[in-house]
Amino acid sequence: MTAATAGAATTASGFTAAQAAPTQWGGDPTFLIGRAVTDCTGPAGGVGFFGYGDTQQTGRGVHMRQRVRAFVIEDQSTGEHVAIVVAEILSPSNAVRQAVLSRLGRRAPGRWSQAQVVISSTHTHATPGGATHDQLHNVTTWGFHRRSFEAQVDAMVQAVLAADADKAPGHLRVSRSELTDAGVNRSSVAFQRNPVELQSALPGGIDPASVTLRFERDGRTDAVINWFATHSTSLMNTNRLISGDNKGYAQYALERMDHGVDLMSGSRPVFVAAFANANSGDITPNLNLAPGQGPTSDQFENMRIIGTRQADAVRSQLASAGDPVGSGVEARITYVDMRGYAIRPEFSGTGRTERTGWASLGTAFAAGSTEDGGGVSIFSEGLGGNPLLSTLQAWRYRVDRFDAAVQSPKVCLLSVGAMDWVQQQVPVQLIRLGKYWIAAMPGEMTAATGVLYRRAVAAATGAQEADVLVHGTCNAYTHYVTTPDEYDSQQYEGAATIYGRHSAGAFCQVLDQLGRAMVNGAPVSLGSMPPDKSWTALPSLQGEPPTDLPEFGRWFGQVIEQPTNVGPGATVRARFVGAHPNNDQRRGNTYMAVERNDAGAWVRVRDDQDFDTRFEWQDRGLGVSRVTLSWTVPQGAAGTYRFVYTGNRKTAIGTYQSVTGTSRNFTVGG
Known part of the structure; x- marks a missing residue:
């Protein structure tokens, strides 16, 4: 059985x-x-x-x-x-x-x-x-x-x-x-x-x-x-x-x-x-x-x-x-095609068959989550928060009874399904x-x-x-x-x-x-697959990085701001003439390293994977970049250290060249 x-x-x-x-x-x-x-x-x-x-x-x-x-x-x-x-x-x-x-x-x-x-x-x-x-x-x-x-x-x-x-x-x-x-x-x-x-x-x-x-x-x-x-x-x-x-x-x-x-x-x-x-x-x-x-x-x-x-x-x-x-x-x-999917009474909770409908976002979506941030200030969460749109929506629901059964009491802001945006x-x-x-x-x-x-x-x-x-x-x-x-x-x-x-x-x-x-060991139909939208996906206007240029009178990898000696709990940083980080996302690698001098050898102890480090990029316009490496020093880290920055710069002919910069040594006290 x-x-x-x-x-x-x-x-x-x-x-x-x-x-x-x-x-x-x-x-x-x-x-x-x-x-x-x-x-x-x-x-x-x-x-x-x-x-x-x-x-x-x-x-x-x-x-x-x-x-x-x-x-x-x-x-x-x-x-x-x-x-x-x-x-x-x-x-x-x-x-x-x-x-x-x-x-x-x-x-x-x-x-x-x-x-x-x-x-x-x-x-x-x-x-x-x-x-x-x-x-x-x-x-x-x-x-x-x-x-x-x-x-x-x-x-x-x-x-x-x-x-x-x-x-x-x-x-x-x-x-x-x-x-x-x-x-x-x-x-x-x-x-x-x-x-x-x-x-x-x-x-x-x-x-x-x-x-x-x-x-x-x-x-x-x-x-x-x-x-x-x-x-x-x-x-x-x-x-x-x-x-x-x-x-x-x-x-x-x-x-x-x-x-x-x-x-x-x-x-x-x-x-x-x-x-x-x-x-x-x-x-x-x-x-x-x-x-x-x-x-x-x-x-x-x-x-x-x-x-x-x-x-x-x-x-x-x-x-x-x-x-x-x-x-x-x-x-x-x-x-499952949600554009009119029929829900049986035992699942609808109303005692009758109900349906889903074409995707729609309500006005409260635009308000964002008050507790987590985002949203547009002219919109509010909850019913009645946007009176004009609520009045218009009520008129629409009187005309479109199907939409009313599916989406009411939502006040529709964007019919993203009809626009094929989701x-x-x-x-x-x-x-x-x-x-x-x-x-x-x-x-x-x-x-x-x-x-x-x-x-x-x-x-x-x-x-x-x-x-x-x-x-x-x-x-x-x-x-x-x-x-x-x-x-x-x-x-x-x-x-x-x-x-x-x-x-x-x-x-x-x-x-x-x-x-x-x-x-029951029974197969299930794969159902209605989403259409391939790759041919309609507009390429990002944020585009590709421009040709990299150094700041006037400087060179790539040059240290603009050197680190200072610090104690545990302090944040130490170094600033470099850098390149656009999107030239090389350095997957499996790092933009930055904190290295410690260990009996004359430099050993990497911190990098992009660590919570207490930051790699920050500043776009100064016309292909000029600055990067800042920082490290909040933990307890028990006494020693001699240095920052190392690594990236790739894009040349005028579209090729890429490695960029490396190394700060002077700094000391973390006990």
Whole structure:
């Protein structure tokens, strides 16, 4: 008797459970597991960032380089396998996903299908944009930016291939704990409209679950993927430096601080840590509910603190043994056309069939999130905040009853679906690792919506709700999904729920379809794939770097400002005549190094991968650049040091030449 025919029961969420036997996927088998890290750092100079929608937020250097972490899991008995990719970007785009799959198909024919690869992100907002063919998401880059796109695609392909080559026998474990001081609900006025039973599942309006998938090889934990619901928005829209934000710092803490990993060494890292996005759509790390505020008023210190709290949760979990995931690996994916998708009554919540609709952004979207920043000051969150547009929308809904049924009470600002500016055929992916299920969802879902997703999968498969992991910003960016009650409040998240009031029900219905197919061993149609928009993607007006020129009377690499002797806790810096950083993104390498004199030999001790360094670029016009290297000195760093700057300059004939500058020595006191 299969799980789907074992009987039926109705859960508290209203879904009908499949009653799968929990022991069906038990045991502690040996898997083939591998992992790898590659550099996906995009163009650091003058390219708009993707996240806050602020056209003034263009790159001016690097705080911490961004990476792709890939994990491959294979069932030795069946050969079924999956690759989980976690990239330090805001979100993958369909353009990136399809390019990755296409290139994997050429490099490893027949190895990787659509269902076997999940591409996800940490959702950092401190990342170069333009890596999509959807026009709305290229606003800050004034078009498609090839350098951003290639950095992401190439790094993801290389990471999957390297992780696949890294496979060795090992075990998978899961551990969990609760973390309550790394996020707060930024949209409580919407959350509190949810039914009491849904609110009670999320005390305080947050999802405190910190869940870690552990890769065990040779008797030790070799790698981890952690899921925890908080936004990567500790850094504000005033920040101009590429960075991994708080989840990037959590990765740094476990890899570099705990295990001494040097991602620029070229050797296999002894430990890999990925901190993935979960149901964090309405959860902010800004604990004082203002941009860059909480627990301190220093955005970079907040990044460190919130990242440390996420890392500490995993550290405490690793102190004890985890639970075996069980046996088996499976995956399904389907693309759903959201332009009129029919939602059955058991998922709509209204007792009748409802539909999604063509993508639309409301006026509250333009207001931005008050707690995290961004937005246009003339717009407001909530219903009634924009009276003129509200009046016009009410008239439109009287005329267009279908649109009213789909989008009301949203006050439409931009019909981005009709303009073909966003993706509307969207992927929903479900992965089973033993008794655990990973719902890989496009876009951002609120904490409460994540609970609905978990319940839908649990009901369809017979799994325990706690064994369903919600993986956000996967495979495409589709903005937000709120519950219907949250949607009615029309806060920022509701206005950005682009397919309408019943989007959450639609995705729950698709998850139910995938879950039931998997417990029955049935195939699933790939569905309606998004069109190829590469031919319509306008190239970025931010363009290519100009010919580099030195400052008058100076030469490339010359030190303009020398470092001074300092003590622990101080910031030391050096300034150089530089070149445009986009000439060479130095993937797998560094723009800067802090070197220590060790018995007469210079040893690199800090570079672009470190939290306490900065590489800052200044465009002085007419192809003239200055770069500043800085280091905030930690305790216990007494010694003699120097800065080294490395870049590439573009010549008048379009060739590139290396640029190097070295500062004088400076001393750090004890």
